[in-house]
Amino acid sequence: MTTKETILTAIEEQHIQFIELWFTDILGVVKNVVVPAHKFERVVERGTHFDGSSVDGFARVAESDMILHPDLSTFAVFPWTDNDNDRTARLICNVYTPQGEPFIGDPRAALIKVLDDAKEMGFSFKTGIEMEFFLFQRDENGQPIIGSPYDEASYFEMTTDRANGLRRYMLRTLEQMNIPVYSTHSEIGHGQHEIDFQYSDALETADRIMTARVVLKLIAQQHNLHCTFMPRPSENMPGSGLHTHQSLHYLDSGENAFADNNHEYGLSDVAQQFLAGQLQHAQAMAAVIAPLVNSYKRLGTSFEAPVTVSWAHINRAALIRVPSIRPGMEAHTRLEFRAPDPSANPYLATAAMLKAGLDGIQNKMTLPNPLEETLLMQKRSRMRQVEVLPATLGDALDALDQDEVILNALGPYIGDRFVTAKRQEFEDYNRFVSSWEIDRYINKY
Numbered sequence: 376m377t378t379k380e381t382i383l384t385a386i387e388e389q390h391i392q393f394i395e396l397w398f399t400d401i402l403g404v405v406k407n408v409v410v411p412a413h414k415f416e417r418v419v420e421r422g423t424h425f426d427g428s429s430v431d432g433f434a435r436v437a438e439s440d441m442i443l444h445p446d447l448s449t450f451a452v453f454p455w456t457d458n459d460n461d462r463t464a465r466l467i468c469n470v471y472t473p474q475g476e477p478f479i480g481d482p483r484a485a486l487i488k489v490l491d492d493a494k495e496m497g498f499s500f501k502t503g504i505e506m507e508f509f510l511f512q513r514d515e516n517g518q519p520i521i522g523s524p525y526d527e528a529s530y531f532e533m534t535t536d537r538a539n540g541l542r543r544y545m546l547r548t549l550e551q552m553n554i555p556v557y558s559t560h561s562e563i564g565h566g567q568h569e570i571d572f573q574y575s576d577a578l579e580t581a582d583r584i585m586t587a588r589v590v591l592k593l594i595a596q597q598h599n600l601h602c603t604f605m606p607r608p609s610e611n612m613p614g615s616g617l618h619t620h621q622s623l624h625y626l627d628s629g630e631n632a633f634a635d636n637n638h639e640y641g642l643s644d645v646a647q648q649f650l651a652g653q654l655q656h657a658q659a660m661a662a663v664i665a666p667l668v669n670s671y672k673r674l675g676t677s678f679e680a681p682v683t684v685s686w687a688h689i690n691r692a693a694l695i696r697v698p699s700i701r702p703g704m705e706a707h708t709r710l711e712f713r714a715p716d717p718s719a720n721p722y723l724a725t726a727a728m729l730k731a732g733l734d735g736i737q738n739k740m741t742l743p744n745p746l747e748e749t750l751l752m753q754k755r756s757r758m759r760q761v762e763v764l765p766a767t768l769g770d771a772l773d774a775l776d777q778d779e780v781i782l783n784a785l786g787p788y789i790g791d792r793f794v795t796a797k798r799q800e801f802e803d804y805n806r807f808v809s810s811w812e813i814d815r816y817i818n819k820y
Contacts, residue, residue, distance in 0.1 A: 453552075
């Protein structure tokens with residue numbers, strides 16, 4: 376357990392000079408405040424003030440004062456700051472008002488609130504992540520060259536020695552940052568990679584996602600590369616997902632609440648209701664778990680990216696899949712949610728997924744039959760028989776506006792500002808005239 380005393384010891388023994396206090400805005404962008412390490416005790420006791428008026432979605436100028444309170448369990452030392460002059464550590468913070476109340480615009484607080492809802496029902500929530508990303512070469516101006524991936528390997532192929540070495544360095548750095556990694560491998564696209572995080576409590580996993588995005592981008596930059604978590608950087612390559620494995624566990628025993636050996640798919644009543652809830656709210660969740668205009672150029676069009684609101688065991692085009700569990704390993708029963716992408720705010724995405732599942736349990740929702748056949752590339756007449764995910768960010772926002780359960784997961788403050796920001800993003804996109812339109816129409820009409 377990380378305590379104030381253990382951190383003070385680490386500061387002294389490792390000659391830590393600075394501490395970065397991290398938090399995120401509503402869109403999931405990491406912000407930070409840097410304090411001298413000798414101010415650590417004061418930060419723990421009083422927090423650190425900052426001006427929230429310039430942070431997206433945080434506060435009006437009249438409400439600008441905010442206070443960061445660090446979560447001591449998130450303490451980690453940056454391994455790339457390896458000399459006594461700049462040795463730096465990190466703490467992830469919760470945001471509070473000057474009155475000592477959790478700030479209703481803090482995404483981490485939104486997740487904690489839904490996790491507390493689960494606790495009141497007798498559950499803890501655990502997640503594991505498969506995070507995909509691309510590595511591109513940079514040009515002389517430091518800009519990514521989309522047509523020049525770092526390696527040419529495809530799915531599970533051996534990459535070049537340099538790519539293998541870089542990925543091992545990434546894993547080693549993540550481990551040094553207290554992020555246990557299960558495995559890594561090359562993905563389908565050239566320059567595309569996947570890192571799988573070890574299963575853990577959902578809040579800890581969300582912290583790890585946020586941290587990993589910063590760390591991997593920094594490592595890529597150190598090697599004159601560009602790391603991107605953009606869902607679909609090129610129409611000629613598959614998209615990147617953030618497949619989320621999830622399970623509920625009973626608080627009193629720690630046992631997996633999803634497991635039932637007597638069910639065909641190994642799913643308990645709790646698991647079936649949780650899954651039914653996520654299917655019920657899938658269209659509204661899309662705006663949170665796939666939050667970019669570009670996200671919808673992955674969903675339903677990229678290889679194995681879901682389009683139908685369905686579940687299955689074998690069909691990897693389903694929205695939610697039930698992975699195989701070997702006999703004797705029932706404690707690992709889980710649901711794999713395949714729609715999220717790595718651009719999502721991990722706190723809000725996790726809060727939405729959990730809230731939807733809990734709603735299914737509370738209302739004892741009935742799980743529809745699985746859809747084991749793939750509907751990708753099928754005729755539109757066939758697709759009409761199955762509910763599909765929104766085709767655009769605008770459609771997803773319309774669905775979110777009508778779903779009180781998912782809006783409640785975000786809270787009225789975050790929900791209002793999130794929808795407003797994303798509506799503006801979609802309107803900007805709709806007004807933009809692309810080179811594709813110019814090339815196709817300028818001479819023809």
